[in-house]
Amino acid sequence: MKPDWTVPATLLADAEWVRARIGGAAKLYGCARPEVLGTIWWYSLSSVLVAPALESLVAATEGAASPVPTGRSPRPALADPSLDALEIDLLADGRFLGARSTRPLAGGLPELGAAFGEALGAAITTIAAVTGARARALGAVATDSIGNRLLWTPDPERAMALAEPLVASIDLGLPKPRFVRVGRTPAVRRASCCLIYEVGNPKCVSCPRQTPAERDARLRAALG
Numbered sequence: 001m002k003p004d005w006t007v008p009a010t011l012l013a014d015a016e017w018v019r020a021r022i023g024g025a026a027k028l029y030g031c032a033r034p035e036v037l038g039t040i041w042w043y044s045l046s047s048v049l050v051a052p053a054l055e056s057l058v059a060a061t062e063g064a065a066s067p068v069p070t071g072r073s074p075r076p077a078l079a080d081p082s083l084d085a086l087e088i089d090l091l092a093d094g095r096f097l098g099a100r101s102t103r104p105l106a107g108g109l110p111e112l113g114a115a116f117g118e119a120l121g122a123a124i125t126t127i128a129a130v131t132g133a134r135a136r137a138l139g140a141v142a143t144d145s146i147g148n149r150l151l152w153t154p155d156p157e158r159a160m161a162l163a164e165p166l167v168a169s170i171d172l173g174l175p176k177p178r179f180v181r182v183g184r185t186p187a188v189r190r191a192s193c194c195l196i197y198e199v200g201n202p203k204c205v206s207c208p209r210q211t212p213a214e215r216d217a218r219l220r221a222a223l224g
Helices: 009-013 013-025 033-059 109-133 134-153 156-170 212-223
Strands: 007-009 088-091 098-099 179-184 185-188
Touching: 007 009, 009 013, 009 033, 009 088, 009 109, 013 033, 013 109, 033 088, 033 098, 033 109, 033 134, 033 156, 109 134, 109 156, 134 156, 134 185, 156 185, 179 212, 185 212
Parallel strands: none
Antiparallel strands: 007 088, 088 098, 179 185
């Protein structure tokens, strides 16, 4: 699927642009309070935003003795997650199709965490200011997006080992990433709620706003 338009990620620090995009999200998700629409919008966006750097991080650790790249060895370069390095592809209805980084990042995990911290921090600050959503809740969404995107990489076992040191290096006070196993299949144990149920949709399978028994049963039904 081809994008209808591509924008620089620096627009995520532009309050007017973010306000217009979140306002348009009502056409996708239905009318709701601004903080609800902002959280749903960020849930979708953050998954796309973190993907290029996370995919490069897992690739950089392939075959390495340590699961965490230090930047001292000639491993594949990490993709820079800074807003001024990212481009975001969108569809005409406002959905996010993907993102890509336009430059490599020198260094290893500390540099990646610092770049992520600036990018995620700027986006979260803007969305919180525009919608009234709590920055802490938006940060939890970012942690879960990082966990999910790591599981989508070709080696989820190695990716899970990267999750906690990466999130700690971001230094935004994000909650620790958590994982559970459903049989042999790993899944994120969510720290956040995307609030999609607030617009008349069912709760996500892994939604934390359900009883543990209900969540476990739904995960087993979905993942086997």
